[in-house]
Structures are given as structure tokens and as C-alpha cells.
Amino acid sequence: MSIHLMVVAAYLPDDVVTQGQKLALMKICDSADDETRLSKPGLRRLRAWVGVTEKRCMTIVTELVAKGLIERVEVGKSGRRAVYRVFPLGVPPIPSNDDLDARFKEADAAPKNSRKARTGVTRAAPSKPAMTHEDIDARALAAGEGVKEAGFHEWNPAEDKGRVPPVEPSGFHGGNPEGSTDGTPSFPPSSSVLPFPPTPTADAAGEPTGGCSRHPVPAANCRACGTNPRAGRAARERDRAEAERNAQQEWLREYQKDLAMARRVAQERPEDVEAARLAARQAARQGREKSRETPPPPKF
Missing domain, CATH: 1.10.10.10 (Winged helix-like DNA-binding domain superfamily/Winged helix DNA-binding domain)
Known part of the structure; x- marks a missing residue:
């Protein structure tokens, strides 16, 4: 090393x-x-x-x-x-700090693209960043952009520009117009005969249009008691799916119980299992022999 x-x-x-x-x-x-x-x-x-x-x-x-x-x-x-x-031609020396400074200064002064470099042109120093709005206004004034002075704008513009009226409004309007009742304005009453507006889907399929039928005295609509036919149907569907799932789980448990019992019987009495297997084989063989002895039906 x-x-x-x-x-x-x-x-x-x-x-x-x-x-x-x-x-x-x-x-x-x-x-x-x-x-x-x-x-x-x-x-x-x-x-x-x-x-x-x-x-x-x-x-x-x-x-x-x-x-x-x-x-x-x-x-x-x-x-x-x-x-x-x-380094077969000789080991170069390690550069000093002055050599490094001169190298970096030359590299920073060199153009990024030598083909686009402009010879004989002195580059201007970069401008200092603007610190406040006054600096921005001063630069705009020096550039001839029409800024009068550095600072905020004046108050209302001249009247001929038509942007903001030169005076403030004299006050609020003069009260209720002629012919009014001098009362607080209100919206017109609802045209519905029910105490509350019906639900948007009251006339949909399966929903009652005359109110809620889940009470001894039918209410005007389901909002009067907080019930909802659609939510009731969804709850009944969930209960049906839950009951079906419970039935399947119960059948699976019973099947596993019977299967475990059959395995236990097969382990305790293997001779009975073998006898049942032989009986099933003999019954299948007899059924095949009987099908061979039976004559085929006549063809018309």
C-alpha cells in the first residue's frame, strides 16, 4: 500500500x-x-x-x-x-494550497462552453439580491419602467381612470322600500302538505310513499322517527347472509365430527371396515353381472 x-x-x-x-x-x-x-x-x-x-x-x-x-x-x-x-514517467508533486487556488480560479474564470465563449468582453458582476420592496422599486425606476418613487402606491387613483370612486359612500341604504311590511324578509313557505319534505327516493321501488309503516300510527315520513326502508332492507340482507354463513359453518362442524368418528371407528375396529369394503365391492360386482345378463331393449 x-x-x-x-x-x-x-x-x-x-x-x-x-x-x-x-x-x-x-x-x-x-x-x-x-x-x-x-x-x-x-x-x-x-x-x-x-x-x-x-x-x-x-x-x-x-x-x-x-x-x-x-x-x-x-x-x-x-x-x-x-x-x-x-507513474512510469515520474511521480508528480503534490500541489500546494496556492497551486490549488490558482487552478480553481482559472477553472471558474473559464467559459462553460468554449465554442460559445466571447473573447474581449468583460462580464458584469452579478447584482446583489433584492432585500426589500424598496430595492425592487429602485431597480424598476433605474430601468425606466415608470415607477415614481420607491414605496407603496398612492391612495385612490385619479377620477378620470374610473377605478375607485374618490369619496367614501355616504351610508347604508334608506331602509325597507315602499309597500313592505317593515318586517324581516323570509323565504316562501313550503308547498308540501307534510310536516317535513319527503325523502328524495320516497317513490323508489320498495319504499312507501305515504310515510313509515313500521309504527302503530304511520308517521308522515321516515325522518320523523329516524328509520329508513333502505337501511332496513340492508340490515335484513346482512342478517340473511349471516344466517346462511352460520348454517354452512354448522354443517362443516357436523361433517368434521362425523369424519372424526369414522376415523376413530376405523382405527378401533379395522375388521368391520374391511368387511364393509368387501361387501361394497361384491355389491358392485353383482350389479355389473346383472347388467350383462339383462337383454338390451328392442330397437324399433
Whole structure:
């Protein structure tokens, strides 16, 4: 393991190696010897370090060889790892803080797309973010957007604009109009003869239209007592399904009880079971013989 070589590989600039190439080179340096700079990382470890496929890992190693950062000493075979020499042209120095600052400053000043870079043009410094509404109004005034001064708007606009009347209303209206009873306005009474409006589905199929029939004295409708024919039908359907399910469970319990009794009898008296089986076979055989002796019906 060579920490020095791995640190040197970690500080290589971006224009020399990509991220995948840097990871592969750091793994090869991690497995290298300090004196000979020979490394046997192994394809499995190298692939796990970089996080790529086997074919892509071999391609990255070939790219590092083409850039002169490593060289192959021995080619790997089945059961034998390949041997690489790290930095065959010389080990680069570890950059200082000043070198890193100069590198980053140059990278930040470089255009993002060199094909669209404008030479000889000085870029303006980015403006400070607006902190208050006064900053926004001041920028709009400087841009010539017609803002009179920074701050809130004036009160009501001029009368010729017609947006808001220049004066406040004199008061509320003058009371009830002529011909009214000076009383509180109300809605017209209901046209229904019942004390409450009927349900929306009172005339549906199966629901009474003359009121609720579940009382000694029929009520005007089901809302008078809280009952509902539809809810009653749903409750009866639930009771019927529950009774059917209970009957099925009872039959299943009886069947299991009979089955358990038959198994117990078969275990206690196997001779009776064998005799019943022989009797059933003999009865079936007699039935087949009888069907053979019976002449077929005449054909017309």
C-alpha cells in the first residue's frame, strides 16, 4: 500500500483524468509498492472500487496506459493478476494550497462552453439580491419602467381612470322600500302538505310513499322517527347472509365430527371396515353381472 502515490493520484486535475479514471488510478496506487511502484490490484477489486462493468473497467485501464500514468508490466491471465507500474514517467508533486487556488480560479474564470465563449468582453458582476420592496422599486425606476418613487402606491387613483370612486359612500341604504311590511324578509313557505319534505327516493321501488309503516300510527315520513326502508332492507340482507354463513359453518362442524368418528371407528375396529369394503365391492360386482345378463331393449 502506497499512501503517497494514492494522494498524488487524488490531486490530479480534472483536465488530466476523469472521475472514473481517477478512482481506478487511486486503487492501482493503493496496491502499489513504495519503492518499485509495481501494483497488482486485481480486476475484481478494481471493478468494485470504480463501480463500473468489467468491460468498462478494462477500457479505463487502457485509457490510463494511453495517458502515460501507468504501464503494463505483465498481462493478466486466468488465475494470475496483471502487474502495472504507476507513474512510469515520474511521480508528480503534490500541489500546494496556492497551486490549488490558482487552478480553481482559472477553472471558474473559464467559459462553460468554449465554442460559445466571447473573447474581449468583460462580464458584469452579478447584482446583489433584492432585500426589500424598496430595492425592487429602485431597480424598476433605474430601468425606466415608470415607477415614481420607491414605496407603496398612492391612495385612490385619479377620477378620470374610473377605478375607485374618490369619496367614501355616504351610508347604508334608506331602509325597507315602499309597500313592505317593515318586517324581516323570509323565504316562501313550503308547498308540501307534510310536516317535513319527503325523502328524495320516497317513490323508489320498495319504499312507501305515504310515510313509515313500521309504527302503530304511520308517521308522515321516515325522518320523523329516524328509520329508513333502505337501511332496513340492508340490515335484513346482512342478517340473511349471516344466517346462511352460520348454517354452512354448522354443517362443516357436523361433517368434521362425523369424519372424526369414522376415523376413530376405523382405527378401533379395522375388521368391520374391511368387511364393509368387501361387501361394497361384491355389491358392485353383482350389479355389473346383472347388467350383462339383462337383454338390451328392442330397437324399433
